[in-house]
Amino acid sequence: MDVVDFYTGSWISDDRAAVRRVLAPDAEVEWNLDAAVDDEELVQTLHRIAVFADAVTVVSRSPADDGAALVYELTAPFGTVRMAEFLAVEGGRVTEVRQVYDVVAVDRFFPGLYDH
Template sequence: METAVEDIAERWVAAWTHGRTSDLFRLLAAAPLIESNLDPDGDFIEILTDYAASLDAVTVFSQTVIDGRVALVYNCTLGAETFRLAEFLVVDEVGLVTEVRRVYDLDAVERLLPDLLLGSS
């Protein structure tokens, strides 16, 4: 199952970093558990794609897959600064993402991408 989960993780990363919302919806289960420290009441998919579009680059720094769980750490680059984003996915037996937990570097977001924080007060 790890290979299938790795494939789902790769497709997930490609979808959100390239703003392919239809691919994100195809990968998400019907009622996924979503947790984030950036605007938890906002539109998750919109925040994902806006975040990616605001950056110069996003690369996977580290990926760990154990059973149906994936831990990803990203390097996010904007201008001369690189900062981190951590993401945790749970993939079910049919290959759908049932849980997404994201931990943004809120200090970096506040300094470099303050428009993303407007809806999170």
């Protein structure tokens, strides 16, 4: 299993310890949610999604030499949220995570996911 698959499999199955292990200590994290983010806030948010969602599906995966671009569907009880994620990988660890959420759908279907 490669690093990207390990990372996605870990957070989708709500294995926070595994997510922390695969993230590099100085991993850069960005997202478009209206809240500050660092690696621990990322882990906690992914945990909340994994717990709340009925299903999380990787619907698209585009590999590159140094990472991958992923598109997820996060299925909640009342609707689905699309999220794109861009990962950089180096030395067997994820060194950069950039997430783009459909924030309108997040506010609708994942209320309380993050603190404004």
